[in-house]
Amino acid sequence: xxxxxxxxxxxxxxxxxxxxxxxxxxxxxxxxxxxxxxxxxxxxxxxxxxxxxxxxxxxxxxxxxxxxxxxxxxxxxxxxxxxxxxxxxxxxxxxxxxxxxxxxxxxxxxxxxxxxxxxxxxxxxxxxxxxxxxxxxxxxxxxxxxxxxxxxxxxxxxxxxxxxxxxxxxxxxxxxxxxxxxxxxxxxxx
Amino acid sequence: xxxxxxxxxxxxxxxxxxxxxxxxxxxxxxxxxxxxxxxxxxxxxxxxxxxxxxxxxxxxxxxxxxxxxxxxxxxxxxxxxxxxxxxxxxxxxxxxxxxxxxxxxxxxxxxxxxxxxxxxxxxxxxxxxxxxxxxxxxxxxxxxxxxxxxxxxxxxxxxxxxxxxxxxxxxxxxxxxxxxxxxxxxxxxx
Numbered sequence: 001x002x003x004x005x006x007x008x009x010x011x012x013x014x015x016x017x018x019x020x021x022x023x024x025x026x027x028x029x030x031x032x033x034x035x036x037x038x039x040x041x042x043x044x045x046x047x048x049x050x051x052x053x054x055x056x057x058x059x060x061x062x063x064x065x066x067x068x069x070x071x072x073x074x075x076x077x078x079x080x081x082x083x084x085x086x087x088x089x090x091x092x093x094x095x096x097x098x099x100x101x102x103x104x105x106x107x108x109x110x111x112x113x114x115x116x117x118x119x120x121x122x123x124x125x126x127x128x129x130x131x132x133x134x135x136x137x138x139x140x141x142x143x144x145x146x147x148x149x150x151x152x153x154x155x156x157x158x159x160x161x162x163x164x165x166x167x168x169x170x171x172x173x174x175x176x177x178x179x180x181x182x183x184x185x186x187x188x189x190x
Numbered sequence: 191x192x193x194x195x196x197x198x199x200x201x202x203x204x205x206x207x208x209x210x211x212x213x214x215x216x217x218x219x220x221x222x223x224x225x226x227x228x229x230x231x232x233x234x235x236x237x238x239x240x241x242x243x244x245x246x247x248x249x250x251x252x253x254x255x256x257x258x259x260x261x262x263x264x265x266x267x268x269x270x271x272x273x274x275x276x277x278x279x280x281x282x283x284x285x286x287x288x289x290x291x292x293x294x295x296x297x298x299x300x301x302x303x304x305x306x307x308x309x310x311x312x313x314x315x316x317x318x319x320x321x322x323x324x325x326x327x328x329x330x331x332x333x334x335x336x337x338x339x340x341x342x343x344x345x346x347x348x349x350x351x352x353x354x355x356x357x358x359x360x361x362x363x364x365x366x367x368x369x370x371x372x373x374x375x376x377x378x379x380x
Contacts, residue, residue, distance in 0.1 A: 003308075004339060005295070006332040010235045011344050012228070013260055013307065013351040014204045014363060038202070038228020040240045041319035045200045048238040048324070050230045070203055076367055080374030096377055105195070117203065118193075127317055129231035129326060134238070136319060142196040149194060154201050156355040161203040163353075163363065164370065165346040172364030173204060173353065177266055180358045184270030187286055 010036070010166055017079050017162040017170065019069040019115060020051065021094075021101070022059045023108040024087070029101055031093050031112070032056045033083030035164040036134070037068070045139040047121060052132060055087030064123045065107035066137070069115035072160040073172050078114075079162055080170070106140045116159045118143040200226070200356055207269050207352040207360065209259040209305060210241065211284075211291070212249045213298040214277070219291055221283050221302070222246045223273030225354040226324070227258070235329040237311060242322060245277035254313045255297035256327070259305035262350040263362050268304075269352055270360070296330045306349045308333040 015035040024030050037049035047068060051057060060066055071079045078097040087093060094101055094112070101110035104120045111118040121137035148158040156173055163171040205225040214220050226240035237258060241247060250256055261269045268287040277283060284291055284302070291300035294310045301308040311327035338348040346363055353361045 002336040003292075003301075003303075003333040004336050006334055006344075008235045008329050009309075009332040010229045010232055010329070011307065011332055011334070012206055012237065012258075012309075013344075013346055013349055014206060014353055015229065016202055016204060036229040036232075038230075038238060039200045039205065039226040040228075040238050040317075040324040041322050042200055042226075042240075043321040045198045046319050047202065048228060048230050050232075068202075073367055077373050077376050080368070080370055080372065081377040082374070084371045084374045085378065090379075096379070102193075111193075113193075117201065119199075119202075125317075127230075127315075127326065129236050130328075131233040132231050134230040136317065138320075139198050139200070142199040142201055143193040144196055144201070146192045146194050150357075153357045154196075154203075154355075156203055156357060156359070156361065159203055162367075163204055165344075165363075167340075167343045167346060168370045169346070170367045170370060170373075171346065172367055173355075174362030174364035177263055177352075177360045177362055178270070180270055180354065180360060181274045182270065183267050183360075184272070184274045186267050187271040188275065189280075189286075 013165060015164040017071060017164045019071055019082055019112060021067045021069060021109045021112060022056050023063050024059050029094055029110050030056045030087040031082045033079050047137050047139055048134055050134040063108050065109055066121050067104055067109045067111045068119040068121055069112040070117035071115050071162045073162050076162055076170050111143055116145040116148045203355060205354040207261060207354045209261055209272055209302060211257045211259060211299045211302060212246050213253050214249050219284055219300050220246045220277040221272045223269050237327050237329055238324050240324040253298050255299055256311050257294055257299045257301045258309040258311055259302040260307035261305050261352045263352050266352055266360050301333055306335040306338045
């Protein structure tokens, strides 16, 4: 088990692929793909997300909200397009991608109907971090495709989320291996 | 594509499974499993991680550092054990799990040799978030198993990271589907 030292890196595995949608004008939105994000609080649910300086940034700071839309693997090409082309080059990325924008319930940004899982997010703080900053956002509503439910809970394999890895590739979610707060009992003593 | 509203949730997909190790005494460490974390900065690399009030918390706040160790799917039982049993019940979880603790290079916490990917992290800030808080930590070193390299980069499928999903199950990483900043070009015009 020889280890190689890579220095400071952002090689966390896995990362989500998130389509951040923000209102840019009346009935208009931009969509930007990000992977640097994670849940950081439960009461209320909060997401930390790094967005950087992009076409969307001034709109995010004006609206103080966005939606975080989780694409399935079927949307890989669209998700990648929204990460490689700026809204300054294509001011109607949702149309280019064939996305249907639905009104959210609590924020000005729309949700993307084709994404099976959607979060409505209100920015509560900008947190400085090194040479940049990230947003701390409260998740105020969650939308899930009916077909991606299993009983009353979310079915990860039915959502089929597009996963980003820091070598610059997309992956699928693999097999379910075991239940949390359960399989570890095998190591309990006594 | 009927949508169901679930209210505010933490249902982000996917989440990492991270074994947080912290020095508790001379040559001793506790290991705690968390999933609420994400990269939030690149220069320098930074990780946001929610840990909550646990056995490890006072040690984290004394040491101001930890290691974030990414288990492979082979370590699912050990990873789950470290998430379900407190250090107050088992003060030597690394031994129970059969972990080999190796000294880190820049922080007081050890790295877990059996985990293919390890980050040395220095806490730079506590960020209040709702009823709790999370740590913003700088990643000061990365260790990777030599066998998990592909050329000069990390091979996600060789790391074989244990993935957590918010329905309370562990999954494997699935097939590589496409290259980022590449497959989206299919939607470019002109």
